[in-house]
Every structure is written in C-alpha cells, then in structure tokens.
Amino acid sequence: MPALVAVSALTLTACGGGGTSKAGTTGAQASASVQNFLPGTAADSVGPAPAIPGAVTGGTAHDIENSGFDYLDPSQQYVNNQQEVGSLYSRSLTGYKTDPATGKVTLVGDLATDIGTTSDGGKTWTWHLKDGLKFQDGTPITSKDVKYAVERLYEDYQTQGPVYFQTWLSGANYRTTYKGPSSGTDLPDSVISTPDDKTVTFHFQAAHTDASYAASMSNITAIEKSKDDGAKYNAHPQSIGPYMISNYQAGKTLTLVKNPMWDPKTDPIRHQYVDSWVFDLGIDNQLMTQRLMAGQGDDKYAVSMALNADGPSIKTIESDPQYASRTMNKFLPFVDTYDINMTRVTDLNVRKALATAFPVANVQKINGGNATGEIAGNLVSPTVAGWKDTDPLGIKANPAGDPAKAKAILQAAGKLNTTIVYAYSNTPTGQQVATAVSDALTQAGFNVQAKPLDTTSYYTQVGKADNGFDLYRTGWAADWPMASTVIPPTLDGRLISDGGNNYSHYNNPAMNSEMDRIGQITDINTQDAQWMQLADKILATDIPQIPTYYDKYFNVYGAGLGGVGYNQVLGTIDLNSIFVKK
Amino acid sequence: MLRFLIRRALGALVIIVLLIALTYFAFFSLPTDPARLACSKGCTPELLAQIRTNMHLNLPIYQQFWNYFSGLFVGQDFGTAGHCAAPCFGYSYNTQSFVWDRIVANYPATFVLAIGGAAIFLTVGVGLGMIAAWKQGKLADKAATAIGLVGQSTQIYFLGPLAMALFVVNLHWLPQPAYIPWTQDPWGCFTGMILPWTVMSVIFWSNYSRQVRSLMLEQLSEDHIRAARAKGMSNTYVWWRYALRGAMAPIITIFGLDLGAVFSGAIITEVTFGVHGLGYLAVIAVNQADLYLELGVLIFSSVSILLFNIIVDAAYGLLDPRVRIG
Numbered sequence: 001m002p003a004l005v006a007v008s009a010l011t012l013t014a015c016g017g018g019g020t021s022k023a024g025t026t027g028a029q030a031s032a033s034v035q036n037f038l039p040g041t042a043a044d045s046v047g048p049a050p051a052i053p054g055a056v057t058g059g060t061a062h063d064i065e066n067s068g069f070d071y072l073d074p075s076q077q078y079v080n081n082q083q084e085v086g087s088l089y090s091r092s093l094t095g096y097k098t099d100p101a102t103g104k105v106t107l108v109g110d111l112a113t114d115i116g117t118t119s120d121g122g123k124t125w126t127w128h129l130k131d132g133l134k135f136q137d138g139t140p141i142t143s144k145d146v147k148y149a150v151e152r153l154y155e156d157y158q159t160q161g162p163v164y165f166q167t168w169l170s171g172a173n174y175r176t177t178y179k180g181p182s183s184g185t186d187l188p189d190s191v192i193s194t195p196d197d198k199t200v201t202f203h204f205q206a207a208h209t210d211a212s213y214a215a216s217m218s219n220i221t222a223i224e225k226s227k228d229d230g231a232k233y234n235a236h237p238q239s240i241g242p243y244m245i246s247n248y249q250a251g252k253t254l255t256l257v258k259n260p261m262w263d264p265k266t267d268p269i270r271h272q273y274v275d276s277w278v279f280d281l282g283i284d285n286q287l288m289t290q291r292l293m294a295g296q297g298d299d300k301y302a303v304s305m306a307l308n309a310d311g312p313s314i315k316t317i318e319s320d321p322q323y324a325s326r327t328m329n330k331f332l333p334f335v336d337t338y339d340i341n342m343t344r345v346t347d348l349n350v351r352k353a354l355a356t357a358f359p360v361a362n363v364q365k366i367n368g369g370n371a372t373g374e375i376a377g378n379l380v381s382p383t384v385a386g387w388k389d390t391d392p393l394g395i396k397a398n399p400a401g402d403p404a405k406a407k408a409i410l411q412a413a414g415k416l417n418t419t420i421v422y423a424y425s426n427t428p429t430g431q432q433v434a435t436a437v438s439d440a441l442t443q444a445g446f447n448v449q450a451k452p453l454d455t456t457s458y459y460t461q462v463g464k465a466d467n468g469f470d471l472y473r474t475g476w477a478a479d480w481p482m483a484s485t486v487i488p489p490t491l492d493g494r495l496i497s498d499g500g501n502n503y504s505h506y507n508n509p510a511m512n513s514e515m516d517r518i519g520q521i522t523d524i525n526t527q528d529a530q531w532m533q534l535a536d537k538i539l540a541t542d543i544p545q546i547p548t549y550y551d552k553y554f555n556v557y558g559a560g561l562g563g564v565g566y567n568q569v570l571g572t573i574d575l576n577s578i579f580v581k582k
Numbered sequence: 583m584l585r586f587l588i589r590r591a592l593g594a595l596v597i598i599v600l601l602i603a604l605t606y607f608a609f610f611s612l613p614t615d616p617a618r619l620a621c622s623k624g625c626t627p628e629l630l631a632q633i634r635t636n637m638h639l640n641l642p643i644y645q646q647f648w649n650y651f652s653g654l655f656v657g658q659d660f661g662t663a664g665h666c667a668a669p670c671f672g673y674s675y676n677t678q679s680f681v682w683d684r685i686v687a688n689y690p691a692t693f694v695l696a697i698g699g700a701a702i703f704l705t706v707g708v709g710l711g712m713i714a715a716w717k718q719g720k721l722a723d724k725a726a727t728a729i730g731l732v733g734q735s736t737q738i739y740f741l742g743p744l745a746m747a748l749f750v751v752n753l754h755w756l757p758q759p760a761y762i763p764w765t766q767d768p769w770g771c772f773t774g775m776i777l778p779w780t781v782m783s784v785i786f787w788s789n790y791s792r793q794v795r796s797l798m799l800e801q802l803s804e805d806h807i808r809a810a811r812a813k814g815m816s817n818t819y820v821w822w823r824y825a826l827r828g829a830m831a832p833i834i835t836i837f838g839l840d841l842g843a844v845f846s847g848a849i850i851t852e853v854t855f856g857v858h859g860l861g862y863l864a865v866i867a868v869n870q871a872d873l874y875l876e877l878g879v880l881i882f883s884s885v886s887i888l889l890f891n892i893i894v895d896a897a898y899g900l901l902d903p904r905v906r907i908g
Contacts, residue, residue: 067866070677078622157661159633160622173628231663234678249687250677251866252858282866283856290743294751297758456871457614463625479624489624499618499630 036105036568037096037385037481039212039524044097045109045130048264049271052100052563052577059580061274061561062302064288068251068281073234075153076160077218080333080477081306084572086218087270088256088277089239093127093146093215095269096569100577105568107212108268111141111222111240115212121522122207127215129198134261135224136239143200145222147192148181150202153219155180157231161219162479168204168211182230209522213480216569242272242576254279273563273579289313292556293323300560301580306572309555314371323556328564332571333383333477334551335376335486336367338437339462339504341470342544345420349413351543354420354471357406357444361399362436364549366429373549375399379535380486381550383568384478386528392540395547403443410445419447423462423469426452433473465498465505474503475551481569482524483531488515490545491538506544511537590895594888601884602654602877606647609873619871620675636661637675650877671881672874681878684863691761692859695782695851696844698775703783704837707790712826714791715798727795730788742781742854749777759855775857782851786840793836797829804828835894842890846883 063085071077074090087095095110107115112127119126133141152158153166154175166174169191178187193201208214227238235248242264243256256277264272278298283291289309291299293316309317317323338358340351364373377391391397410416422437424430430452438448451469453461462472479485489495492515493507514534521527538544553571557564562581565574617634618625634640638649649658653670660666660673663680671681707730714726749756757770759778764771801807802825810820847861856862860879867875 067870068677078624156632156636157663159620159629159636162624163626163629172626175628175632231661231678250679250684251863252687280856282858282862284853286743287746287854287856290746290751291758296751296754299758454612454614456619456869457612460615460618463618477623497627499621499625499627501623501625 038104038106039115040097040106040108042109042114044106045112045114045268046265047267049097049268049576050100052271052273052579055271055273055563055577055579056582057273057275057579058582059274060276060278060298060301061575061578061580062298062558063277063279063575064283064291064299064302064304065279065281066283066285066288066304066307069254069279071160071234072237072245072248072254074161074218074221074237075149075158075223076234078161080570080572083218084305084567084570084575085254085279087241088243088575089241089245089259090218090221090237091240091267091270092218092220094212094220095216096567097268098565098567098574098577100563100565107216110216110267110269111146112215116215118211120207122204122209122211122520124201124203125208125211125215126199126201129200130266132263132266133222133240134263135222135227136244136259136261137224137227138261139224140197141222141240142197143194144197145224146200146220147187147194148225148228149219149221149223150192151178151181151187152223152228153180154178154187155182155230162214162217164208164214164217164479165202165220168206168208168214169202171205181225181228207520207522209520209524209527210480210482210484213482216480242267242270243277246276251282253281270576271563271579273577277575286310286313289555292558293317295558295560300558303557303561303564303573303575303578304555305575306553306570307555308368308372308553311368314368314554317554317556318371326559326564327554327556328566328573329371329552329554330566330568330571331374331382332551332553333381333481333569334475334571335379335381335477336373336473336475336548336551337379337545338548339472339474339545340543341467341472341505342507342542343466343505345470347413347415347418348543349409350415350418353406353409353413353415353444353446354441355393355395355543355546356409357401357403357440357446358395358546358548359401359436359440360395360546360548361401362440363433364399366432366436367549368554371552371554373551376547376550378532378539379490379545379547380483380532381478383481383571384483384486384528385481385524386483386532388532390532390536392536393543393546401440403440406444416445417447418445419449419470421449421451421468421470423451423453423458423467423472425455425458425473427455430455437471462503463499465496465500472503473548476501477571482528483535484519484527487531487535487538488519491515504544506538506542508538508542511542586899587892587896590892594892597888598881598885602651602881603647605877605880606650607643609877610643610646614871614873616675616871616873633675650874671878674872674875676870676872676875681874684875685860685878685882688859688863690763691857692845692847692852692861694761694764694771694775695778695848695857695859696841698779699782699786699844699848699851700837700841702779703786703790703840706783707787708794708833710787710791711794712798714795715802716821718799723795726791730791732788733784734788736784738781738785738850739854741784742777742851745777745781746855759857761857761859778851778855778857781854782844782848789836790833793833794829797832798825801825801828831898834897838890838894838897842887842894845890846886847879 069082071082074086077083077086091110093112094115097106097108113130116125116127170177224238239259242262244259246257247255364375377396380387424434434450438450441448476490489501491506493512495502496505518530560581561578563577563579565577567574617639620633621630655668657668658666658670666680674681710726714723717723757773760774762770762774807824849861852859852862853865864879
C-alpha cells in the first residue's frame with residue numbers, strides 16, 4: 001500500500017517569481033492555492049518530465065556562484081546550491097516533480113518506480129528500481145548500488161551529508177555498529193536487504209512515516225563501487241543524471257556536459273535542454289549581481305542558484321522595470337529567529353517582555369527588507385507543508401515591537417533592569433541590528449550587554465550548551481517540506497549538547513513527548529497539521545525563540561534563458577528546467 | 583658575493599621558521615573551532631567528534647604543529663584523503679583538497695596578473711616621472727604629477743567596478759575580466775586581463791613617477807653630469823647614459839619589493855575582478871576560516887616576499903659594491 005496517504009493541501013504562496021516587479025507584494029498573504037508536496041503515484045513517477053512550454057535544445061547555460069562547491073560527492077551534499085547542482089548529475093530514490101503549468105510540486109519516484117511502500121507503519125520500507133537506469137560508463141544500476149551508497153555513509157570521512165537514514169537504521173552512534181564498506185563487510189540483510197537487482201528494503205529501528213521524503217535527499221542515491229575511492233570521489237562523482245562532469249577546478253569552475261547514458265524515459269523530474277552547463281565559482285557578490293544585471297556576453301545565459309543580489313542593487317532591481325521580467329523572488333525554507341537561552345532566562349515574564357519589545361520590523365529592514373525576508377509570525381516556513389499564517393506572539397500584529405508594554409510586563413514581574421547578554425556576529429549588518437535591539441530592549445527596562453562575536457566562530461560559541469549568552473540570532477531550514485525536520489531538531493530538549501542545533505536549550509518533557517507522538521502519526525496530512533500546532537503551542541507557552549522573518553531569494557537572471565523555475569524544497573533556482581532561448 | 587647571499591638566505595630561513603610557528607599557534611589559539619566550522623547543518627555531537635578525529639584535533643597542539651612542520655619537508659598522511667607529498671601545506675577540510683594543490687592551481691593567475699601589472703606600472707610610472715623631470719615646472723610636469731596624484735588617491739575597489747561598467751557593460755570594448763590560462767587561449771588571456779592589469783597598476787605608478795622625477799632631477803644636478811655636458815655630450819645621451827642609470831638603482835629596489843608584493847597575491851584586485859589567484863584564495867580561506875589554507879597561503883606569500891627581498895639585495899649588491907662589503 002502506498003505509505004503516505006496524503007500530504008496536506010498547502011496553500012503556498014505565489015510570492016514573487018518571474019515577472020513580479022515589486023518584491024514583497026506577493027508574500028504570505030497573497031495565495032495561489034496550489035497544493036504542494038503531495039505524494040505522487042507510480043504513474044506520476046514515469047518519465048519523461050513534462051515539457052517546458054517553448055523549450056528548445058542546445059546552447060550553454062551559465063551559473064555564477066559566490067563560493068565554490070565544497071562537495072560534489074552526492075553523499076556529502078547538504079547545502080542547498082550543492083544539492084541543486086548535484087541534481088544535474090545525480091539522482092535519489094525519490095524526488096520532486098514540478099508541473100510547469102500549475103507550479104504544483106509532487107513527491108515522485110526518481111530512481112524508484114514510486115515513492116516507496118511500507119507494510120508495518122513506517123518501520124520497513126521497500127523501493128523498486130526502474131528499468132533502464134545506468135551509470136555514465138553504461139553499467140546498469142542495481143539495488144546493490146543503492147545499498148552501497150548508504151553503506152558508504154558510515155565511513156569516517158562522511159561527515160557532511162544528512163544522517164537521517166544512518167541513524168534510523170543503526171542509531172545515533174551508527175559508526176560504532178558498522179565502519180563502512182572499506183572495512184570489508186556489508187550491512188546485514190536485517191538492516192538493508194536487496195532480494196533482487198531491482199529491490200532494496202530498509203529496516204529502520206523505529207517507524208518513520210516520512211521516509212519517502214528522506215529518500216529524496218542527495219545521499220540516498222546509487223554509487224558505483226568500482227569508481228569509489230573514498231574521500232577522493234568528491235572530485236569525480238559518476239553521473240546517473242542528465243549531465244556529467246567534464247571539467248572541475250575546485251573553487252574556480254565546473255563544466256557539465258550531456259550524459260549519453262541518461263534515459264529521459266526513466267526520469268519524471270529532469271530535462272536535458274542545454275548542451276552544457278558552466279559554473280563560474282567564487283565571484284564576489286557585488287560583481288555577480290552586476291554581471292547578472294548587465295547580462296553581457298555569456299552572462300545573458302546566466303543565473304545564480306541560491307545567492308541573493310547584493311544589498312545596494314536590490315533597490316535598483318525592484319524599481320527599474322527592465323529587470324521585472326527576469327527577477328525571481330521566492331520564499332526560502334529558512335526562518336530567522338532570535339533564540340532565548342532557556343537555561344539562563346528562566347522567567348517566562350522576562351522572555352515575554354523580550355518578545356514584546358523585540359524590534360522585528362527594524363531587524364527585517366536592516367537585513368534587506370521585504371525583498372529578502374518577510375516578517376514571520378511563527379517558526380515554520382511557508383515552504384513547508386502544513387504551514388499556517390499564525391502569530392502566537394503577536395509579532396505580525398505589531399512588528400515594530402512595544403517597549404512600553406514590555407516594560408510593564410517586567411515591572412509587574414519585579415524584573416526591571418534584568419541583564420540580557422546579547423551576542424551577535426560582528427559584521428556591519430550585525431552591528432546595526434545590535435544597536436536596534438539594544439535600543440529597544442533598553443527602552444523596555446532591560447540592562448543590555450551586547451557582545452560581538454567573531455563571524456567565523458559565531459556558531460561555535462552560541463552552539464555551546466553553556467554559552468554564557470541570553471539572546472542570539474540563528475536560522476533553520478526544513479530538510480524536506482515537513483516540520484518534522486524543523487521542530488524536533490531545534491526544540492527537542494533531549495538533543496541539547498555542545499554543537500547541537502537546539503540553540504535555545506529548550507527542554508519541556510511534555511513537548512518532547514508530543515514530538516514523539518506526532519512523529520508516529522502515519523497520516524502525513526494530520527502529522528503536518530499537528531507539527532504546526534505544536535510549533536505554535538511551544539511559542540505561546542514557553543517562548544524559547546522570537547521568530548523574525550521568513551527568508552527569501554531575490555535575484556535577476558539572464559534574459560537569454562527560458563524555463564527558469566524555482567525549487568521550492570531547496571530554495572534555489574531549478575536548473576533542470578532551464579533552456580537557452582534561440 | 584656568495585657569502586653575502588648565503589647570509590641573507592639563512593636569515594630568511596630563520597624568519598620563515600619563526601613565521602610558521604607564530605602563525606600556526608596564533609591561528610590555533612583563536613576561539614574558532616575548525617571542527618565545528620566543518621560540521622554541516624545537521625551537526626550532531628557524534629559528527630563533531632568524528633570530524634575532530636579526522637582533523638587530528640584530538641592530538642596535543644605541539645604534536646599537531648610538529649606534524650604540520652615536518653609535513654612541509656617529508657609529507658604527511660591524511661587518512662582516507664591519502665598521502666600529501668612534500669611540500670605538504672596541510673589539508674583543506676572545507677574543500678577536501680590538499681592546500682598545495684590549491685596554491686599551485688591558483689598561482690598562474692597571480693603570476694600573469696603580477697607580470698602584466700608590473701610591466702604597466704613600471705613603464706607608465708617611470709615614463710611619467712621622466713616626462714615630469716624633462717619638462718620640470720612646465721605643463722607636462724604638472725600634468726604628470728597630477729596623474730600620479732590621482733592614481734595614488736584612487737582605490738582599486740572603486741576604480742575597478744567603474745572601469746568594468748564603462749568598458750565592459752556600456753562601451754562593450756572589453757570582455758568580462760577573467761583569467762583564462764594563456765596556454766589555452768593567449769588572446770582571451772590578454773583581453774581578459776587588460777582591466778585587472780591596468781587598474782592594479784594605477785595605485786603603483788604614482789610612486790614610481792614621483793621617485794623617478796626627483797631622482798632624475800637630483801642626478802641631473804650631479805657633478806659628473808655637468809662634466810659630461812661640458813665635454814660636449816648631447817643632452818639626450820647624458821640623459822639616458824648617465825642620469826637615468828644613476829636614478830635606476832633605488833627604482834630597482836622599490837620595483838623588487840613591489841614585485842614581491844604582487845607575486846604573493848594582489849588581494850583587492852583579484853577579488854574585484856574575480857581573478858582566482860593567490861590573493862583570492864587568501865580571502866576565501868579567511869571567510870571560511872579554513873585555517874590550513876590560510877596558513878599555506880600566508881607561508882607561500884611570505885616566502886615569495888622574502889625571495890624577492892633577497893633578489894633585490896643581490897641586485898643592489900651587484901650595482902653597489904658597498905652593499906657587498908657591508
């Protein structure tokens with residue numbers, strides 16, 4: 001039986017997008033009622049991908065990136081632009097198919113014939129591989145290659161990719177149970193079995209109803225054992241997608257050309273319109289924006305997958321109509337929050353006063369305004385299934401903050417002049433935000449001690465369980481469009497540790513139990529709704545975080561490109577639908 | 583002369599060893615945790631511990647330093663990443679590559695930028711200085727001095743984008759600046775580097791023009807120049823044969839030091855124009871807190887500068903015997 005019955009009908013916004021000239025006018029309120037992230041059927045998983053209207057083949061498309069791709073090995077890819085470039089040459093068991101006519105996004109089988117099946121409520125999952133799948137050297141892909149790809153995630157050098165499958169299969173200390181294929185052994189059939197060349201079955205330790213979504217991550221793929229040379233594989237991953245690597249100079253350039261072994265009939269997600277892709281890496285943000293705006297030479301056919309235009313250029317792009325038809329402005333899966341250290345700020349009234357006084361509108365404005373972030377009422381991004389436009393702390397109702405009201409709360413609680421150690425990343429933007437936050441909190445009756453932290457060690461310092469700070473900015477994005485990858489990682493009290501992601505050190509046993517209960521709900525539709533309710537309940541009850549804004553992508557792309565879409569799950573330009581206009 | 587050079591080389595060696603030790607311990611005493619920086623979004627204590635082990639951060643700091651220092655001469659093993667052959671400048675965990683490979687890959691861009699830029703700033707700077715000296719007090723002198731002053735007051739990060747907007751975007755005279763290996767496409771390399779060469783040279787040439795002007799004027803008032811003129815030699819001959827030659831010794835010193843600086847990476851020029859050279863690599867290393875990459879670039883740049891210092895000393899020694907004796 002299909003494991004996932006239904007994913008909630010998410011009223012996702014048609015925010016921005018090609019053709020919008022005014023960013024922010026199409027935000028969370030302007031909805032287009034598109035049902036997204038529903039699980040597709042086996043029929044939906046059959047290739048080829050729906051044709052892009054007007055698409056033609058040929059030409060070279062370009063991409064300009066601010067940084068290099070640290071990881072080309074799909075097993076190590078986690079950063080969104082790396083996952084997106086990986087999607088050109090790699091594939092996963094499942095993936096997301098976008099309907100070019102409606103913009104509807106559906107979870108479908110990618111390497112697999114469907115999104116997977118479970119017979120026991122989510123503990124055991126089976127996928128069947130499609131016919132006609134091949135590596136770039138013509139070797140057929142079998143279920144053993146999928147098992148091998150997961151086994152190599154246990155190797156010592158594999159430290160960058162998601163750890164969902166490994167921990168679900170073998171527990172948090174999964175490396176102690178198995179050292180990877182270089183140890184000369186395989187994972188036993190009781191963990192991953194491959195009864196035939198087309199079938200792979202995963203035996204998780206507990207039920208994971210969202211495994212179909214987890215199987216869409218870059219590292220749940222197929223790796224050719226004979227080509228795997230450990231960490232060095234990062235420089236020459238073998239293609240199973242429409243393109244393959246022809247030239248790669250770390251941090252400088254990456255060139256992809258067509259992979260003749262890729263069969264479009266096996267792929268419901270990707271196209272092979274352009275002849276080649278050239279990635280120009282390590283270009284300064286300002287220069288990148290200038291090049292995209294000017295669109296001269298090869299830049300006429302260029303995009304920047306995930307990087308926003310530089311601050312000063314955003315206003316020009318917004319106000320000059322010549323850029324309107326080639327501007328993309330969409331929500332990212334990230335939500336920016338200010339975390340309150342619950343181990344230090346133990347009084348709920350103090351946290352309430354912090355949230356009441358916090359100058360959210362000012363912070364959003366300093367960080368780029370509506371073009372790059374829309375004021376958030378809650379902890380879940382609009383790109384996540386089940387999202388609702390809720391506002392449990394009244395932030396959207398009064399984004400400027402209310403220091404006078406906050407002062408009254410403090411006064412009533414006898415907490416006037418409470419010292420708040422506010423830590424911030426010592427950048428020009430961080431300094432401006434620090435001034436705004438300090439002013440607002442001081443007006444509210446707090447004694448603010450602003451502590452600048454070195455940018456490179458910021459997360460090292462705030463990530464310590466005993467960090468010595470009371471308030472600091474963090475951000476989080478869903479790994480797949482369900483809040484199961486937002487709420488537990490950031491708010492489960494059992495995950496508090498040095499280097500962990502529960503930055504507010506929030507630990508409410510009742511809420512922890514709720515997370516366990518919701519995670520076991522087999523009806524994904526219900527699960528999504530309950531994650532959203534729990535997120536709001538945590539905010540309303542304990543205030544461990546102050547949501548500030550939903551991050552957004554904002555940039556222009558070359559006028560010579562067609563089919564420029566947006567990958568809502570990763571928060572990047574969708575490279576797979578792009579073609580070069582004739 | 584040989585003893586002089588050996589003495590200078592030994593001195594440079596001591597400086598390099600001290601530099602490596604100081605920078606290594608300085609970097610690793612920072613609050614930055616390289617393991618935490620290398621730990622991705624879903625970082626867990628288990629992943630963090632694994633990365634720490636992979637990066638050998640569990641070893642005592644003195645042992646880490648010894649591994650690094652000895653690796654410069656005999657190489658070092660980096661687990662599954664393989665053996666890093668000497669000179670091993672460490673392993674960049676951010677990019678999964680050996681630091682030396684990154685330096686070697688980026689150095690040609692710096693080399694081409696330095697050669698082209700130096701040729702322009704030397705030619706233009708010396709030329710302007712000579713014109714100013716030749717036409718002392720006249721309009722040409724004032725114009726050359728003014729051009730030099732403007733050059734000195736201008737910043738690359740201002741002039742670079744302006745030049746690109748004008749010559750690339752509006753006039754379409756030049757392609758987008760980029761370093762294309764000259765072995766691949768010599769013409770593309772030349773046209774792609776015209777703007778970086780020119781803009782970088784602007785900040786240097788003013789210094790040369792002022793120095794050359796004053797040195798030439800000083801030389802022209804020397805007794806031996808007057809004696810040469812008195813013997814009936816032509817002005818042009820005296821100018822080129824005696825005055826310029828006498829003025830060149832200090833210019834060679836400055837030029838050698840400037841070459842050392844640009845050969846070790848012109849950071850602002852490389853970042854402004856997206857030229858992936860050594861300076862650009864330094865910026866990437868700092869932004870990503872890639873300590874081994876930072877250290878590698880720093881050591882390599884320092885060695886370049888010291889090397890050019892020795893070359894300058896040797897050249898000066900050849901020109902002036904008093905230096906050798908001293």
